[in-house]
Amino acid sequence: GGAREGQFDDIVIGEGVSEADITAALVSRRFVSAHRRGKQVWFCLSDHKPGSRSGTKGLAGEATAVLFHCGMTGSFAVKGVDRVSYVRFKVDEAWPPKFTKLLLKFEGGVEVAFCDPRRLGRILLRRCPEEEPPISKLAPDPIEQPLQSAEFCSRLQSFSGPVKSVLLDQEKVVCGVGNWVADEVLYQARVHPNAKANSLSDSQALAVHESLDVVCRTAVSVNARSAAFPEDWLFHVRWGKGKGPVKDAQGQRVVFETIGGRTSAIVPARQKMGERTSVGVKRKRPGGGGGGGGGSSEQAGPTKEGGTKEEERAKAPKTKNKQKPKKQAGVAGDAGSTTVAGGAASSSSSSTTKRRKGTRRG
Structure with a gap:
């Protein structure tokens, strides 16, 4: 966690992004839009930064979005707006709230804080958020992309x-x-x-x-x-x-x-186990399973001729005193910027100490 004033949190602000990096990535950018998929939220920023910071190099200069994951106790707070209510923890009413990890200040006086007492949330910078992990790896969203x-x-x-x-x-x-x-x-x-x-x-x-x-x-x-x-x-x-x-x-x-x-x-009286009468079981590949598919089980697996391995062994002629060949070792295969409608933004991320208290409803 952390008090309202403390050190830069290099756990919540992840992937080696420094305080200077995230400040350079956000200051004077224009807020364009907000998006969500699953548990990921990201703010899209203007693709240029007017003024002296336009020449910033690296991810800080190229990022077009700041991405948030709330973890167990992460939350957003807006200055002058009632806090969101949670069952297992409470967002501080002071401003900026206790455990603030990133504070965005927009032209016009709007301020938005991201708070996280247990420091399980993350703040990341992205160039193309929907084409990069973690968003690119997500399964469909049940509200935004419902499956048939x-x-x-x-x-x-x-x-x-x-x-x-x-x-x-x-x-x-x-x-x-x-x-x-x-x-x-x-x-x-x-x-x-x-x-x-x-x-x-x-x-x-x-x-x-x-x-x-x-x-x-x-x-x-x-x-x-x-x-x-x-x-x-x-x-x-x-x-x-x-x-x-x-x-x-x-x-x-x-x-x-x-x-x-x-x-x-x-509720055991209500919730039942699976009712499917037959469930396919994955069989082990011969030799303990190397890379590559298509392996069949050594137990009663069908042969090319249609019989089982046991039947084929029974048909094979028996020999006496025949020396067994030696086994060979196998080889396994393995944003001028924004109020809500636009204005200049500045950022502060110095609000944190190292306490880890708080819980949140799952």
Whole structure:
């Protein structure tokens, strides 16, 4: 974390970007637009910088965007505007707020701060954000780039890990799903979060897709104000671990398990494991598996003639006292700039010390 005034945070402002670099990249740039995909937010800047800094070299001179990832406790605050409310932590009401990592000052008096008590968020500079990691690696956004049900189900059922872990992975099926969203989606879909994704029946996979759309769009429609969420959502009780018996809106017991390293709220009476009758199992390649595909199992795998390996061995003529050939060693293959409408921007990133307190709702 850090107090309002402290040292430059070279953890949150990552990839070796210095205080001088980020200052040069932002001062006198014009704010053009704001974008989001999944959990990534970026501000696009003008492609030129008037005045003395126009000759800045390197990424600081070429960057067209500043990218933010909130991590567990990252948040934005605007001077003179009510703070966003969170369940597990509170954004400081002072200005600039405590734990500010980057402060943007625009012409006209508008100021925006990025705060992060636990320092798990990141601030990065990018030349072409949508063509570079981490954004280029993201799976489709369920709001901005919704998948058709057939494609979603096909993707989901292609993975063998727990369905919750697959949903949390930002590069597999969709991006933007966090811990509480995954729990709510699977609760509404009546699917157990530890069910293997490839064990889900078509109807279960479809239920996950439909619930994902409903949960995400409902949350967005009320600007993520949890008090406005439907009363029967698991969300309202999933934070009760360690506080005695927890029940959902229907009176069913809620249990807590760790799945994929994350605490998961589950209603066993409602959420079921995969119903698919047969699930393909990956077979080991001969010799322990080197690089390259197409290997078959040594156990009952079909031969070119159509029989199994056991049948072929049975047909092979037996020989006596024949010396076995020696085995050979195998080789494995392995922004003048902005108020909200434009004005000159300046930046400050000197607000941080090293405390790491705070929590945030998943």
